[in-house]
Amino acid sequence: MIYFVTGITGTVVPVIVENLMKKEKDPVFYFAIRKDSKGNHIRARFESVVLGMDLDNSARQKLLQESKLVEIDVEKEKLGIDPDLYSELILNIEKILHGAADVRFDQLYEKIKVPNVVFTKKIYALFNEIKLHREIYGKSKLTLYYISTGYAYGIYKKPIPEDFPEFHPGKPDNTYAQTKAEAKFFILDKIKRFNDQIVIFEPTIIGGSAQTGKTKTYNLHYIVMMLGYMGKLPFLTSSENRLDIVPVDWVAAVISDIMSKDEYHQGVMRLASGSEGISIKYLRDVGYDFYTSNDPVPGHHIPKIRFVPRYVFNLMVQLQKSFYRAMYFCTRNKRFRKMVKGISLLEGYFPYITGYKVFENSKSRELIEKYTDCSAAPSLQDVFNEKGELVKKGYYRKILVDTLETGWGGLVDFERLEEKTATYKAPQAAYGTSRK
Numbered sequence: 434m435i436y437f438v439t440g441i442t443g444t445v446v447p448v449i450v451e452n453l454m455k456k457e458k459d460p461v462f463y464f465a466i467r468k469d470s471k472g473n474h475i476r477a478r479f480e481s482v483v484l485g486m487d488l489d490n491s492a493r494q495k496l497l498q499e500s501k502l503v504e505i506d507v508e509k510e511k512l513g514i515d516p517d518l519y520s521e522l523i524l525n526i527e528k529i530l531h532g533a534a535d536v537r538f539d540q541l542y543e544k545i546k547v548p549n550v551v552f553t554k555k556i557y558a559l560f561n562e563i564k565l566h567r568e569i570y571g572k573s574k575l576t577l578y579y580i581s582t583g584y585a586y587g588i589y590k591k592p593i594p595e596d597f598p599e600f601h602p603g604k605p606d607n608t609y610a611q612t613k614a615e616a617k618f619f620i621l622d623k624i625k626r627f628n629d630q631i632v633i634f635e636p637t638i639i640g641g642s643a644q645t646g647k648t649k650t651y652n653l654h655y656i657v658m659m660l661g662y663m664g665k666l667p668f669l670t671s672s673e674n675r676l677d678i679v680p681v682d683w684v685a686a687v688i689s690d691i692m693s694k695d696e697y698h699q700g701v702m703r704l705a706s707g708s709e710g711i712s713i714k715y716l717r718d719v720g721y722d723f724y725t726s727n728d729p730v731p732g733h734h735i736p737k738i739r740f741v742p743r744y745v746f747n748l749m750v751q752l753q754k755s756f757y758r759a760m761y762f763c764t765r766n767k768r769f770r771k772m773v774k775g776i777s778l779l780e781g782y783f784p785y786i787t788g789y790k791v792f793e794n795s796k797s798r799e800l801i802e803k804y805t806d807c808s809a810a811p812s813l814q815d816v817f818n819e820k821g822e823l824v825k826k827g828y829y830r831k832i833l834v835d836t837l838e839t840g841w842g843g844l845v846d847f848e849r850l851e852e853k854t855a856t857y858k859a860p861q862a863a864y865g866t867s868r869k
């Protein structure tokens with residue numbers, strides 16, 4: 434199979450490609466990449482992605498040597514792809530995986546619209562050209578696999594339905610959800626009007642691997658866990674709210690099965706844990722127990738996050754933000770501006786944490802049963818059986834282990850924290866000694 438793939442430098446797509454390399458005999462890939470903000474060349478970027486893949490050496494070499502890199506610029510016509518290469522794509526491509534997007538929650542609409550909506554429209558334009566070419570030459574039908582998100586449904590008071598081919602999202606939580614919803618409307622319209630072979634995947638929150646606990650990106654719940662560990666999040670709200678987190682290896686296994694088995698070609702597949710969503714309280718309680726008994730920093734005290742009513746929590750956040758803003762205004766100390774920025778970033782996460790988000794997934798589970806070798810998403814938490822006994826089947830512990838092993842991917846410097854803890858404790862120790 435010959436694929437055109439976007440998003441290879443991201444978190445999810447490399448794992449899908451890894452899976453495809455293992456599941457298919459001779460897959461060929463054209464990867465759409467751009468230079469990064471540091472000016473790193475696309476080949477160097479690609480090589481570093483492949484080096485990090487869980488593949489044996491020969492598969493890695495094969496991927497490095499046989500893949501074609503397509504430099505893109507979303508803002509340019511035809512994605513800025515070299516015209517000869519564009520023609521080659523039209524002739525060769527059999528499947529497209531569009532997994533690229535800007536997943537930040539704090540971007541201005543006009544800015545994030547480009548990677549999330551304009552990009553999708555241009556990928557569809559390419560899809561359309563290839564589709565027509567394949568129809569004229571009697572070749573097999575082309576399929577587009579598009580990665581959307583369950584959170585494109587925005588604010589929803591009821592469980593979020595699996596309503597394909599309909600789509601009635603609520604008010605978006607942020608510009609990310611807004612633009613992903615816009616892109617989904619666009620894609621659905623193409624399915625309805627032209628009966629195109631397009632599969633839309635709707636993962637919820639993608640977390641670390643259920644097998645290894647590892648992740649490439651430490652955001653959302655990871656940040657909340659980190660702030661809790663650092664003692665910088667003394668309060669939280671909505672303890673019974675559920676977070677729908679699915680592991681990246683399961684998401685990649687389902688998507689790659691759908692792509693390589695080549696039997697399911699149109700519709701929406703939600704990749705959610707549904708009723709197995711994890712409550713914020715469980716996340717806090719198990720996380721707290723684990724971090725306090727495995728803390729690598731001696732003497733570091735982890736306060737237990739306390740739950741307060743939502744309005745109190747929101748008020749506290751606003752007061753804190755106003756305080757830091759005022760402090761910055763008075764002192765011009767950049768630290769305060771950084772605090773305001775940090776809180777704003779967190780505010781982007783809050784709707785996911787403090788808002789009601791429950792995803793229906795029974796139809797998708799049937800599709801997954803029918804068209805893949807996967808079963809339901811592995812659960813993050815341990816569960817109780819009918820007899821009320823705790824069954825240790827969750828993978829949350831692996832995630833917790835990974836956060837301490839990597840310091841949240843380098844976000845937490847344990848040595849520095851130890852120094853700070855020691856400095857903080859020093860006067861008490863000296864006082865204690867002098868009293869003896």
Ligand SMILES: NC(=O)c1ccc[n+]([C@@H]2O[C@H](COP(=O)([O-])OP(=O)(O)OC[C@H]3O[C@@H](n4cnc5c(N)ncnc54)[C@H](OP(=O)(O)O)[C@@H]3O)[C@@H](O)[C@H]2O)c1
Pocket residue numbers: 439440441442443444445446466467468469505507531532533534535536547548552580581582583613635636637638639640650
């Ligand atoms: N992560 C989640 O929890 C989650 C949940 C549900 C759905 N999804 C969806 O899953 C897909 C993959 O997400 P992810 O977590 O892997 O995202 P990610 O780690 O942030 O990676 C995003 C990818 O998109 C590329 N990209 C973004 N803007 C681009 C542009 N203007 N031009 C070219 N490439 C661009 C990035 O390339 P650069 O490296 O060049 O920036 C990167 O390869 C997205 O469609 C996302 O909406 C993710």
